[in-house]
Amino acid sequence: MEGGASAFARLKAAWGRARERWWVRWGVDLVVFALLLSAVAAWQARNLPGAGTPAPDFSYQTLAGDTVRLDSLRGKPVVLAFWAPWCGVCGAESSNLSQLRRLAGDSAHVVSVAVAYDDEEAVRRFVREHAVDYPVLLGDDAIQSAFRVNTFPTVFFLSKEGRVERAAVGYTTLAGLSWRLLL
Template sequence: MSGAWARARVAWERARRRRWVRWGVDLLLVAVVFLAVSAWQTRRHPGAGTKPPDFTLRSLTGETVSLESLGGRPVVLAFWAPWCGVCGAESSNLSQLQRLAGDSARVVSIAVAYDSEADVQRFVDNHAVDYPVLLGDDALQRAWRVDSFPTVFFLSPDGRIQRSAVGYTTLAGLSWRWWL
């Protein structure tokens, strides 16, 4: 009986190790696919280390904000459209990131592809947006090569692009990209 039990136990251990190997290979494959899709989605964006297109925009509160005025600390710059449902889902993640970052970084968003300022204000009110919202236009959208929403750029303290992301990004994804 003990010999059969020992063989069964060895077989069980082999199967368990193979299961972990399969899970590891599956997770590695998912990570590779995720990174490939991310790279493909951001292939047209200004490259890492480049100076981004400059802007001076009016905020929803009436202030004038320039890209240069945001320098000195990291900036998370989110492009969105009021009609974009995914942008609404991501807005709470941006708010949470701003609370987590405190004074060590800025979260700023730029509304583009909107019909009226009232549409932007309605989005801000409906989604409890608590970070600055700037009013962009088609020319700015083209200059930054934004063709999907939401699109988020991560800028270094000296104002250079570090990385970008397209589509819904979780709080963990935003934090990871910001802290890198």
């Protein structure tokens, strides 16, 4: 028993010496922070369609008047972002979606769905104010319900076959969007 206690004491002392180094403290803090963020993200996405499930089918008009159907997007991965014009976080994330669209080029579709708006002019105002350069679908309660979206922004990453691969709820950085698209 004494050998185990002294081994624990040595381990505790070694850990104390290691924690005196700034990079160890920062590293441990970053790992704990990353685990907390991951846990919160998983909790936020708990009610969304699960990985591998077919994305709910849709057909909606863009602000330009074109019709976009889910099956017309097949053949490339799809980043499908749900947002509301009154959502400040959505406005902050919109430039990341624009940058992702430019980075992805022809290898993926970046499409957004405006929901929870009072009138089309509110959507157009958001698009102008945030220099949105990706397609904006005029969604409704039906698509919001089908994808079980109740928090904005919510971004889905669909496979080229139209299956949900993953989702992110809340603000997502360009690095986070790119990483999820590449997975």
